[in-house]
Amino acid sequence: MELVFTKGACAFxxxxxxxxxxxxxxxxxxxxxxxxxxxxxxxxxxxxxxxPSLFDGIANxxxxxxxxxxxxxxxxxxxxxxxxxxxxxxxxDRDVPSSWETFTLWRLSESEFQFRTSLGQFxxxxxxxxxxxxxxxxxxxxxxxxxxxxxxxRVHIKTKxxxxxxxxxxxxxxxxxPHVPGWDDNDxxxxxxxxxxxxxxxxxxxxxxxxxRAKEVLKRHRNSFITIEDFNFLHRHGINTVxxxxxxxxxxxxxxxxPFIGGSLEALDNAFSWAQEYDIKCIIDxxxxxxxxxxxxxxxxxxxxxxxxxxxxxxxxxxxxxxxLVSRYARxxxxxxxxxxxxxxxxxxxxxxxxxxxxxxYQIVRKYSSSAYVIVCQRIGNADPMELxxxxxxxxxxVVDLHFYNLFDNFFVNxxxxxxxxxxxxxxxxxxxxxxxxxxxxxYVGEWVNEWNLTNGSQKDYQNFGKAQLEAYNAAxxxxxxxxxxxxxxxxxFEWSVKNNYLQFGNSPSVQNFNSLGFLGLACAWFCFLPxx
Numbered sequence: 001m002e003l004v005f006t007k008g009a010c011a012f013x014x015x016x017x018x019x020x021x022x023x024x025x026x027x028x029x030x031x032x033x034x035x036x037x038x039x040x041x042x043x044x045x046x047x048x049x050x051x052p053s054l055f056d057g058i059a060n061x062x063x064x065x066x067x068x069x070x071x072x073x074x075x076x077x078x079x080x081x082x083x084x085x086x087x088x089x090x091x092x093d094r095d096v097p098s099s100w101e102t103f104t105l106w107r108l109s110e111s112e113f114q115f116r117t118s119l120g121q122f123x124x125x126x127x128x129x130x131x132x133x134x135x136x137x138x139x140x141x142x143x144x145x146x147x148x149x150x151x152x153x154r155v156h157i158k159t160k161x162x163x164x165x166x167x168x169x170x171x172x173x174x175x176x177x178p179h180v181p182g183w184d185d186n187d188x189x190x191x192x193x194x195x196x197x198x199x200x201x202x203x204x205x206x207x208x209x210x211x212x213r214a215k216e217v218l219k220r221h222r223n224s225f226i227t228i229e230d231f232n233f234l235h236r237h238g239i240n241t242v243x244x245x246x247x248x249x250x251x252x253x254x255x256x257x258x259p260f261i262g263g264s265l266e267a268l269d270n271a272f273s274w275a276q277e278y279d280i281k282c283i284i285d286x287x288x289x290x291x292x293x294x295x296x297x298x299x300x301x302x303x304x305x306x307x308x309x310x311x312x313x314x315x316x317x318x319x320x321x322x323x324x325l326v327s328r329y330a331r332x333x334x335x336x337x338x339x340x341x342x343x344x345x346x347x348x349x350x351x352x353x354x355x356x357x358x359x360x361x362y363q364i365v366r367k368y369s370s371s372a373y374v375i376v377c378q379r380i381g382n383a384d385p386m387e388l389x390x391x392x393x394x395x396x397x398x399v400v401d402l403h404f405y406n407l408f409d410n411f412f413v414n415x416x417x418x419x420x421x422x423x424x425x426x427x428x429x430x431x432x433x434x435x436x437x438x439x440x441x442x443x444y445v446g447e448w449v450n451e452w453n454l455t456n457g458s459q460k461d462y463q464n465f466g467k468a469q470l471e472a473y474n475a476a477x478x479x480x481x482x483x484x485x486x487x488x489x490x491x492x493x494f495e496w497s498v499k500n501n502y503l504q505f506g507n508s509p510s511v512q513n514f515n516s517l518g519f520l521g522l523a524c525a526w527f528c529f530l531p532x533x
Contacts (some may be wrong), residue, residue: 006449008431026369026442026478027397028336029240030177032281035479037241037283037337038234038494039447041272042484044264045245045287047298048200049159050487054202054221057111061105063147065207066199066303067105070097070388073167074154080173080190086117090132102195104303106139107207110164112146114139116303128163132173147192150183153532155192164188199304201297202247202288206259215261222267228274230495235278237498237505241282241336241480243446244271245287245299245526248317251324262302274336281336283375283481285446286324290314294380295344307438308346315357323364330368337373338365339401340445346381354379355391362394370396373478376442377401387433387516389440400435401446404469412453417461420452421468429472442478449483450503459502462491464502 025033044049054367055061063069071080079094079101094101099118106114106122115123117134124136124144135315136143141160148156164177165243167189181188206214234242246268249256253265268284273284288300290306291314308314329335340361344354356374365374378385378400386402406412406420415423435443450466457465473480487493490500497503 003493013477018207019248025393026336026373028281034477035241035281035283035444037243037431037479038239039243039285040226041243041245041298041482042487043222044250044267045243045247045298045300046202046205048204049489050484050492051221051225052200052325052488054205055208057213057217058205060149061111061208062194062197063105063107064197064200064204065105065107066197066204066297067194067299068102068196069105070101070103070193070195071155071157072097072193073187074185074189074191075187076167076169076171078167078171080167081118082117082121082123084119085123086119086134087260088134090123090134090173091171092167092173106303111148112144114143115145116305120305123158123510125159127164127175128159128161129158129174129176130163137523148191153192154183154218155190156181157190158189166255199301200296202249202260202300203302204297206261207302211259211261214259215263218238218261218488219263222263222341225486226267228270228277231271231278231280232273233495235280240280241283241479241481242275242485243283243285243296243339244268245285245342247288248286248290248321249288249300253320254462259331261449271331272329275334276332280334282334283337283339283373284329284333284335286318286321286325287342289321289418290317291342293315293341293349294343295348296343298342306345308344309349309353315353318357319360319364322361323367326365326368326372328458330365331370335369335372337375337397337399339375339377341401343378343380343398346379346383349379351379351383351387351391356390358388358391358393362398366394366396373399373442375396375446376441377446378403385435389435393441398441399444400441401444402432402476403447404445404473405447405449406452407449415453416462417452417454417457417465420454421465424465424468424472427476428469429505432472432475435479436475443475443476444478445476447483448473448480450490451489462497462506464503467496472504 072091078092081091081094081101085100103115121134122136122139125132125144126142132301144160146158159175163175165235166177177188250262251266254262289308292299293303294306295301295304295306362374485494490496498505
């Protein structure tokens with residue numbers, strides 16, 4: 001069949017090529033049209049599951065901040081309970097423990113603690129002979145207790161004045177045990193059950209070790225966990241961007257508020273220098289906001305409570321952190337964007353408060369830079385990504401960050417390898433394409449990982465799963481970033497996955513498609529101008 005190109009058809013194809021090739025280009029990137037990134041998680045914001053050994057030297061490590069415990073009288077065989085979850089007296093009269101019988105520890109030292117109830121009040125006792133209540137909104141001396149431990153988790157609890165707590169026969173908790181108790185079955189002895197010890201973040205590490213020891217541990221970690229050689233590795237494997245989680249205390253370096261430890265700002269400066277050397281761009285991601293935006297360890301929560309949206313001072317302080325970061329790095333050639341907040345909780349962060357914060361953050365970024373991307377993260381939990389597309393955060397270079405994991409939800413529990421792969425193609429890719437077709441911000445898969453709930457996946461299964469994700473997430477108009485570069489859990493570790501051929505990472509489809517379109521454009525131009533040669 002004869003191939004005929006008219007001038008009109010040629011012009012049409014050339015325009016199509018120019019339009020298509022520029023639709024999703026990201027300003028500031030070289031060689032690629034979109035972000036192909038890796039997160040530097042667990043480096044400047046601590047997540048214990050990424051590197052558990054960081055916590056190995058803490059005395060009584062199973063009683064760090066945020067640990068949840070239950071107490072049972074050995075004589076009454078009843079549980080200590082904060083009536084109604086807090087705000088009333090404390091009793092010792094429950095046969096079965098639940099939320100009212102669960103207390104969250106605030107750690108003051110290896111043996112001294114404060115007890116927070118499920119509604120947020122603290123246990124308090126105002127002197128010898130007092131009855132313990134759960135009525136204190138903020139803890140002080142009267143809310144501080146010493147815990148003496150014995151094998152099998154038997155404990156004694158003592159007030160600051162030295163009086164031991166006891167369970168009375170009428171089911172009260174009082175500070176009037178008449179002498180130093182032994183470890184037999186007596187009214188001052190309780191069985192302590194550790195219900196959860198899940199939060200291992202910056203607060204737990206620093207407060208658990210104490211300032212001086214924590215400073216040593218974190219300095220060693222920051223100097224060794226991520227180095228210039230890692231940027232060399234990323235560059236050699238086609239990564240053009242790093243997303244760097246930071247905590248709010250970085251704005252107060254080198255002497256942030258206790259218990260946080262300075263030094264993360266120097267490490268971030270190093271990352272920018274290394275990135276510039278290897279032609280890699282940086283996204284600064286505010287991972288931990290004051291008061292915690294989701295109650296998780298990666299938000300530096302002390303105890304699992306979410307205070308960020310309830311206190312206007314926290315939001316004002318967060319905006320100060322954004323101002324500090326943008327003013328410092330806005331003119332750095334390696335800066336690509338600022339992510340204003342990571343994973344706010346849909347359960348506790350109202351949309352109107354979040355959108356207001358995002359709009360203020362956008363204006364702060366624009367005060368220093370007209371081109372830096374302003375990245376806003378969707379709420380985690382039961383939230384529709386479209387809520388941010390319709391929020392009108394700002395007119396230029398706004399990106400919505402979506403986090404895609406085939407984990408953390410019962411929906412994925414019984415899926416086969418093929419089920420997981422088809423979910424990527426049919427659900428994730430379709431969602432990205434739908435968002436791309438809108439007139440709102442760019443789309444960014446800021447976190448994804450080549451891991452799933454499947455327990456017996458073969459290397460080939462992982463390769464196919466990784467391929468599906470790379471192909472699907474390439475549809476995101478801004479790009480994607482893998483979580484994370486290094487991790488004790490192998491399949492979460494980008495470096496390990498690539499080196500061991502579980503994640504087959506070559507040229508991205510974006511590069512291949514761009515090259516194909518470029519070839520089409522050149523061919524079109526050749527045919528158009530051939531008659532004039």
